[in-house]
Amino acid sequence: MFSYKEIKKTALISLWFVFLTFPIMVIKVDPIERIVRWRWDNAIYVGVGIFFTRFLIEYLKDRNNKRQAAKRSANKESQPIIHSIIANPKQRNIVIVVLLSTAFIFPFIFSTYQTNIMITALMYVVLGLGLNIVVGMAGLLDLGFVAFYAVGAYSYALLNYHFGLGFWAVLPIGGCLAGLAGLILGFPVLRLRGDYLAIVTLGFGEIIRLVLENWNDFSMGPSGISNIDRPGFFGIELSLNGSIMYLYYIMIVLMIITIFIVNRLQDSRLGRAWIALREDEIACQAMGIDKRKTKLVAFSLGAFWAGIVGVIFAAKTTFINPASFTFLESAIILSIVVLGGMGSIIGVIMGAFILILLPEYLRAFSEYRMLVFGGILVAMMVFRPQGLISNIRRTYTFNKDQ
């Protein structure tokens, strides 16, 4: 691996990247003051960085190949730890109890600030699980997911502003409106091929955002809507800390419900149809599955969850404007699903925690957040398309000898 030939090749690749990134990385001009800064150190970083990255990649590939070969000769599949824990009911229950109790006491141990971050992470878990139905299970690349999130958030903001409706009243309304929006959009677009669908949903997401930005009478334009009520607690006024804690528990419950429902959906006739649809649409139709209807259900269920989280988002921040609903938001949620493993519930949960919490805690790194998200999408597709935790293969236990 460290042969002369390899080293030479790696060095050449590094040089190529130094050349490639030269104008953007090295030169910085100030057109007003008319100053040119030559940042030669950046060229060195790029060169060295690429050099070692390539070795790392080659090393990992090599190791992976060897492992795979070993696995094939041993003729058995090694399971990731998580899968073996899930397979063992005793271990699984222990893990669940530990996780639940940690989740329960979290706001008592950590500061309000931390709790707030956790709420955000939980929101992305639920968003990820929602998008996972659409992208992961049904294989529909929805790049306008954020539009449904916006529908939920604006439903609450507007209904609260105009009619004084409370959080709990709007939560189902917001979800249903988003689901309805999904149904209405999905009806014409879901017969499109996968890649066109991606672009149409992207376009639709942008249209919604632009309309929110420009239709001042309806949405109050770029300045947004403020003073949205926080969730009510049986008519009792909560302190700021109290209401954050309250929201935290709401999110925990919502996440558990979502996991439960998504899990059940996945293990049902409908879930199987989604996965089959992702695998081969034509075979699926030939087996009697109504493609249109099955897709539409996935699409609007995903939208429903986005709407629910949208309502919570509005209640959490008490202020929303169109800037919160850009394409990048959809891209973040997509990264969560892709990183975690499309179709894998545990994977998506982990993906959300990694992608949302890491940048929060590694402040130095948070600037590079979107750069890393983009990189992750590419790297996962190239090196590990099944995601961190690939979906467990469902087996069925029953009496086999009738």
Next chain:
Amino acid sequence: MTTPILKVTGLTMDFGGIRALNRLDLDVCAGEIVALIGPNGAGKTTFFNCVTGIYQPTGGDMILTPPGGHKSINLKGLKPNTVTEKGLARTFQNIRLFSKMTVLENVMIGRHCRTHAFIFGAIFRTKATRKEEKEIIEMSYSLLKEVGLAHLADEFAENLAYGAQRRLEIARALATEPLLLLLDEPAAGMNPQETLQLKELIKKIASAGQAILLIEHDMKLVMSLSDRIFVMDYGKKIAEGVPAEIRANPEVIKAYLGEDIDA
């Protein structure tokens, strides 16, 4: 004479300038094995695609008559899933399994159009849903046994050997409880032993009264299995009859010039 289950008349299919099917007539009666043969590119697969709703034919009618005095249905213009629901199920010449699903799940998908559980049932696992799910699993498993794949039920479909994949496609199609089973070159790529197994399997399926329409290149298989044979070339029917008639038909011999059909 009984009314045929499937009666196709004047079926025509154009792709741009190419006429892949030219006023084709064909019929299959209950309990029959009918073969559709012809050189490569004759339009056999296109015929299947038109009948199953995957292509919309340019002209012609396809009448499906369920046995037992039910009303006839014209399949023209129906979506593929509706055609399957009405009682036609097929396999594909280029195997199209759900490769990342298990063997058992592949067959379970075939039960989709005969079962009903939806969002509500999925989330709340009502009694009816659980019962239905149990039936799906049991029936799928017994179909796997029938095609000899039960021991591989939990494998990924993509890990199966070629011959096994073809048999899995048959099991999946049977799971839809078809009135008529359409098999597109089921023996393609199989070795002689696998072909023999396949022959036994088709016989077994047919002996239960299942009507089968079979596209196949292996003449030995076709001649020994079929009750009747349709021969087509360049999208046209050039002959039809019992195996002995087809073997002696000069037109057929001309279309198969150089190929051995006496095998």
Next chain:
Amino acid sequence: MDYFIELLFSGLTRGSIYALIALGYTMVYGIIGLINFAHGEIYMIGAFTAFIVATVLSIYGFPLLAIVVVAGVAATVWSSAYGYTIEKIAYKPLRHAPRLSPLISAIGMSIFLQNYVLLAQTSDFLPFPELIPEFAFMEPVAHIVGSSDLVILVTTTIIMLILTFVIKFTRIGKAMRATAQDRTMAMLVGINVNNIISATFIIGSALAAIGGLLIASHIGQINFYIGFIAGIKAFTAAVLGGIGSIPGAVLGSLILGLTESFATGYISSDYEDVFAFSLLVLILIFKPSGLLGKAETQKV
């Protein structure tokens, strides 16, 4: 009437820039069936490279003509290099992957490149140096048609002619058409498909770079985000014309440019981008094969 002509020319100018970008989408799609989502970013990088090089040269006091030529060449070279490299990193390993994988990879690449430029340069809008002088002979009509409009129209026309020639008559153009029609057959007759794909990316990127240079000097400012919107609009144009079809891309671009120009001129400029997005959604829903594209039945 003057207003109408002004809008007409501004529409044509816009349209011809879109065409330069749309060609890249359509060519790549024609060859590997991928919506190269990062293509807008290639255009942005072309504009940025031109901006950096032109500003440096103008600070060091080079004459205008030298600046224009060097900036143009640099933009083309570097954009092509990016296009080539992106294909090798993000798409080539995924040639046999499920159809959505390269698309997701492309989206990732697009986000990555945007933020790469944002971090390495700045998020501010930067004033682009004036590369196209006001011609004296344009004086009488300057209130309707600017000099830069003229330059853009002439340049794009010349480039289209060259491209048509390359694709119709040169070896590489023929190989490209063969590969687009049937990749396996092309391989069998001895065409090196990998090279053809690389060439397609390089040519598409070069066109986008020229588009980037022209529009940046026309509008007079750039930032890291210009590629996203321009990319989607050019893609809209490509789909409108029928993706995969080269004359279609040009036709679609001109229609889109004119639509935008008249719609913003006569209706409202608030919704400028909404027109394009709505057009995109409508075409994909009602005529996904576009104006000049062929509707295909998937072979089963």
